[in-house]
Amino acid sequence: MPTIGVSVAIFDKNKILLTKRKDVGFWCIPGGGVENRETISQSAIREVKEETGFDIELKRLVGIYSRPNWWDGGAHEILLSGVPKGGQLKRTTAETLDAGYFGLEELPDEILFWHYRRIYDAFVDKPAVLRLQDVVWPFGSATRKDAYALIDNKKIDPVEMMKFLTGKLMPARECLEVGSDIADV
Template structure:
């Protein structure tokens, strides 16, 4: 049996008192996304999402609650020398801003607050749109979804837990 390998990542839906959501624009492809990324070795999920939000936007946050767990079970050829990108497991959290100032990073070229209803007009990736919709639909139960992004986006299963 081959030992399983998963990338673990966390995303942050940072919302302010004006019902706006924090978005960052990626340098790699110029798309708008909510901040997040891979959890580092020895790092827990909460610290990881706080770090990712700070690195990508300059904002300091606290984590409120978990809204979704998502598995991208597609494996595909990567970039930058990565032969195969393994299964990814993403944990999405609602976060509250507690300080900091907007800054960009080597991963982001822009940062802004976007009214909650306008976010889907800016996010183009189907997987991110699906995860954002789960955030909008959150009613106390965590969303779980299994999907693939390659060769095209397809939801394999979904439920609340």
């Protein structure tokens, strides 16, 4: 069954807030899975609080991103934008090693490759998009939990895993399904 996730692009002075994940050490937009009986907005607010310490106000839908061949049944993620309304940035949490703001030209190298396009979409003021970002899950029938166990048991080199997850998408594997890549003027 497909999973549903949510991420929130939070900006300060034309820089986006990214968190460095504790589980595999790469940078990404704060977010995570929608839990049972939770709305998309409730999930977004909860995930940002857990990963950054911020209370936020959601501002707009940036896009919906589909990876139908990821995990067991695919992964679909909703990207929203938001602004801090309280709390204080925590650089480390139970789920993160670090957090910081980055300009579009200064993004860290160790970033989830499918987040590059999402970050760009969040920076540009335009209507929401629907994108296919087809990435094949590299572990066959193994679940995410199984994959982490392989890393923990040193059957998969975490450096190689990182290289796979932080590379850039091949153009044929990503396409705009609804919306425009041109910003509104």
